[in-house]
Amino acid sequence: MTTTIRRYIETDTGHRVPNHKSKCKHMHGHRYRFEAEIEGDVVTQRGVSDEGMLMDFSDISHLLTVHIHDVIDHAFVVYEGDEAAKAACKLMGDDHRTVVVSFIPTAENLARWAFETLEPHIKTTYGNQLRLVAMHCRETPKSVASWRI
Numbered sequence: 053m054t055t056t057i058r059r060y061i062e063t064d065t066g067h068r069v070p071n072h073k074s075k076c077k078h079m080h081g082h083r084y085r086f087e088a089e090i091e092g093d094v095v096t097q098r099g100v101s102d103e104g105m106l107m108d109f110s111d112i113s114h115l116l117t118v119h120i121h122d123v124i125d126h127a128f129v130v131y132e133g134d135e136a137a138k139a140a141c142k143l144m145g146d147d148h149r150t151v152v153v154s155f156i157p158t159a160e161n162l163a164r165w166a167f168e169t170l171e172p173h174i175k176t177t178y179g180n181q182l183r184l185v186a187m188h189c190r191e192t193p194k195s196v197a198s199w200r201i
Contacts, residue, residue, distance in 0.1 A: 060087035092182035163189035
């Protein structure tokens with residue numbers, strides 16, 4: 053048997069899907085929710101802060117904030133091959149938060165990016181085995197993409 057926990061952060065982030073057949077080809081934004089799903093063993097060591105937990109939720113929040121939220125919140129994520137979007141962002145000046153990525157910034161690709169970004173920071177503590185098993189990226193209330201191992 054194993055236990056899983058989930059913790060999420062939300063960002064306000066712009067993007068566009070340049071080759072999309074419909075309105076997603078336009079510059080727009082979403083209130084994204086990035087939800088980390090962690091699996092492992094409950095800490096059984098008596099008297100430690102994380103006793104009875106896989107990992108403290110506040111520790112997960114901190115990692116999500118530093119490695120995901122603070123990178124793309126109130127930023128525009130643009131595919132490196134999208135010359136028009138890069139040019140538009142450049143017009144905004146150096147104060148504009150533009151994050152250039154090597155992939156089309158769909159929910160599916162952002163879920164994978166967030167997983168690969170966060171995964172190295174999920175560490176086993178107190179001898180329990182932990183691993184990030186999935187990252188869920190909610191783009192709209194009805195649309196969620198997941199990347200899992």
